[in-house]
Amino acid sequence: MRSPYVKSTLCQIETDMDDRCDEHSFSIELKSKNHIKNITLTNRILIEGSLGKLEEITLIEGRVLELKGANGTLRLDICEDELMQLLKPKKKKT
DSSP states (O other), X not given: OOOHHHHHHHHHHHHHHTTOSSOOOEEEEESOGXXXXXXXXXXXXXXXXXXXXXXXXXXXXXXXXXXXXXXXXXXXXXXXXXXXXXXXXXXXXX
16 A cells, blocks of 8 residues: 555656656655665765665556565656657667
8 A cells, every 4th residue: 555645746746747758757765764875965966775676567557657676666757658669679870
């Protein structure tokens, strides 16, 4: 069962999308702060951690890619069409 925070985050992602594929928000939910390896906040932001062994990958309502690991969950709002396009092998330039 998802926490109320996760439900509200997904709801916000879906509301903000308005069928657009040009903006991508994400959330990272870890079971413990021990799974965070590094957070750097400068002109750039870097978040490193461990989701652990991947247990499940799902696409929720064709809009939110969810990667569930033993240590936590990563969610990325991305249109199914865009995801499929990005997963296609790139043609080599000749």
